[in-house]
Amino acid sequence: MESPDRAEQFIPAGLASLGIETDEIELAVINAAHAMFWPSIRDLLALDLGELEPERDQDLSRAPEQG
Amino acid sequence: MSVLDLSLRGQAAAIAAGEAEAAELLDAALARIEQRNPAINAVVETFPERSRAMLEAAPSGPLRGVPVVIKDEWPLPWRAQRFGAAEMTAATAPGESGPYRALRDAGAVIVGVANMHELGASSTGNTSVYGPARNPWDTERCPGGSSSGPGAAVAARLVAGSVGADGIGSIRFPAAYCGLTGLKPTFGRSAMTGHHMDGVSTTIVSGPLAADAADCRLLGSALCGTELQGGNAAGLRIGVIRDAVSEDVTPEVREACETAIEALRSETGGEVREVELADLDAAALATVLIANVESLGSSSPERLNNLDPEISPIGRGFSKYRMLLPAAAGVKSYGIRTLMRRRIANLFEQVDVLAWPTVPAVAPPLEAPLVKLPSGTLTADQANVRGAGLANLTGIPAISVPVGLGADGLPIALQLQGAWGRDELLLDAAEALERASERRWVDSLPPLAQAEPADA
Numbered sequence: 196m197e198s199p200d201r202a203e204q205f206i207p208a209g210l211a212s213l214g215i216e217t218d219e220i221e222l223a224v225i226n227a228a229h230a231m232f233w234p235s236i237r238d239l240l241a242l243d244l245g246e247l248e249p250e251r252d253q254d255l256s257r258a259p260e261q262g
Numbered sequence: 263m264s265v266l267d268l269s270l271r272g273q274a275a276a277i278a279a280g281e282a283e284a285a286e287l288l289d290a291a292l293a294r295i296e297q298r299n300p301a302i303n304a305v306v307e308t309f310p311e312r313s314r315a316m317l318e319a320a321p322s323g324p325l326r327g328v329p330v331v332i333k334d335e336w337p338l339p340w341r342a343q344r345f346g347a348a349e350m351t352a353a354t355a356p357g358e359s360g361p362y363r364a365l366r367d368a369g370a371v372i373v374g375v376a377n378m379h380e381l382g383a384s385s386t387g388n389t390s391v392y393g394p395a396r397n398p399w400d401t402e403r404c405p406g407g408s409s410s411g412p413g414a415a416v417a418a419r420l421v422a423g424s425v426g427a428d429g430i431g432s433i434r435f436p437a438a439y440c441g442l443t444g445l446k447p448t449f450g451r452s453a454m455t456g457h458h459m460d461g462v463s464t465t466i467v468s469g470p471l472a473a474d475a476a477d478c479r480l481l482g483s484a485l486c487g488t489e490l491q492g493g494n495a496a497g498l499r500i501g502v503i504r505d506a507v508s509e510d511v512t513p514e515v516r517e518a519c520e521t522a523i524e525a526l527r528s529e530t531g532g533e534v535r536e537v538e539l540a541d542l543d544a545a546a547l548a549t550v551l552i553a554n555v556e557s558l559g560s561s562s563p564e565r566l567n568n569l570d571p572e573i574s575p576i577g578r579g580f581s582k583y584r585m586l587l588p589a590a591a592g593v594k595s596y597g598i599r600t601l602m603r604r605r606i607a608n609l610f611e612q613v614d615v616l617a618w619p620t621v622p623a624v625a626p627p628l629e630a631p632l633v634k635l636p637s638g639t640l641t642a643d644q645a646n647v648r649g650a651g652l653a654n655l656t657g658i659p660a661i662s663v664p665v666g667l668g669a670d671g672l673p674i675a676l677q678l679q680g681a682w683g684r685d686e687l688l689l690d691a692a693e694a695l696e697r698a699s700e701r702r703w704v705d706s707l708p709p710l711a712q713a714e715p716a717d718a
Binding site for chain 1: 448449450451464543544547548550551563564566567575576578579580582583585586587588590591594595597598600601603604607608610641644656657681682683
């Protein structure tokens with residue numbers, strides 16, 4: 196899990212690199228959202244989906260064609 | 263009893279048979295909104311002259327003369343959607359949205375625009391540029407979001423039917439919290455044109471909220487442009503999963519849903535099968551990420567630096583945080599979608615529906631939307647998305663059906679999910695549940711909606 200120190204760096208650095216300005220309240224919201232989502236996002240990023248066969252011509256209104 | 267207290271289909275039938283005057287029904291709906299809406303803030307705008315013009319031009323469709331409300335997510339010819347916010351980053355303009363056309367062509371009369379959670383960004387409905395909508399069962403509780411107004415309006419019987427939108431459970435949450443039936447149709451099946459995310463979003467659909475499945479079928483047929491024909495759910499194979507979605511729920515929700523599943527099995531002469539579906543947490547996260555990434559097209563640093571200060575701090579902060587989401591997480595999310603679509607396609611060869619609680623706890627307080635679950639205290643949004651995201655991620659239809667009242671007198675709901683295109687089966691199953699309970703839950707009314715002498 197990411198340490199709070201790293202989050203403190205990531206958020207302002209990321210926003211600054213994009214030129215996005217925030218006030219204190221917005222920053223508090225962003226930090227809260229980051230604390231909520233980031234551990235799960237890191238778990239997601241750790242998944243290896245390289246072997247997953249892509250679903251070609253995916254149509255969400257229908258079942259996938261089974262190979 | 264006022265005609266307005268009849269079901270959606272009852273109102274349509276009374277008008278078609280000449281037993282009720284559509285103009286009088288419209289006036290009654292407007293008067294009801296004036297009377298009851300201040301307590302719940304479900305309807306944020308009415309336009310009596312537009313509504314009367316709609317009625318005068320109404321064709322003899324299946325909903326001729328029936329008043330309905332529509333979520334502030336869809337443009338109307340005389341009003342752009344505001345998405346519950348002081349400002350949208352996407353462009354908006356008045357216009358004939360798909361749901362508007364569907365309602366108009368069915369003969370329905372739009373009597374008002376319904377409130378919604380700001381920017382569609384929560385399952386609670388506790389934040390909106392119009393102020394929060396309130397739950398008619400307890401006005402200090404969340405009505406559910408983001409289709410908060412459509413839920414509260416029908417629960418309070420301002421109207422008998424409403425149109426919502428569901429990108430991550432946004433029809434099913436208010437249906438659950440407000441004791442209604444809400445259908446999230448198969449992706450792409452219901453009217454979507456005119457939505458600011460049409461052609462971009464791969465999770466959002468329009469859909470109906472109503473008191474029961476038959477009314478959802480009627481309104482859903484209009485939205486889908488095809489009759490959602492009734493059948494029977496005989497021999498229904500019900501899949502249940504032993505996972506957080508069914509087990510990390512409050513004891514009263516668990517008991518009511520397990521009772522309902524057994525009643526559904528008995529009513530349909532079917533069977534309950536325990537099945538496995540791994541990675542539901544990853545699926546929920548993937549749904550959230552996809553929905554957020556897809557809405558970034560109209561965001562830019564310059565735009566975000568000049569957001570209307572009337573947007574809530576949470577809305578402003580989260581809009582900015584989305585810009586920091588890693589692209590790799592978006593790509594992985596689409597991979598999870600592919601994985602889950604294949605897994606549930608295999609599951610739907612073994613079962614006809616998957617059943618678990620729509621939400622793990624009854625409606626939380628507006629002021630602090632937290633839920634206490636066996637695993638601990640979570641925000642309602644964290645808890646609710648776990649059971650709702652799968653349908654939006656994969657495209658399958660889902661329905662929320664009321665199955666009880668908790669100790670606080672607040673509704674409890676069961677969600678049923680079916681394979682792609684099996685929306686009708688979900689409605690059939692919901693009707694079977696209603697029969698099994700002798701309509702006890704769909705006919706329950708919050709105190710606010712119980713007819714008063716002045717209403718008669």
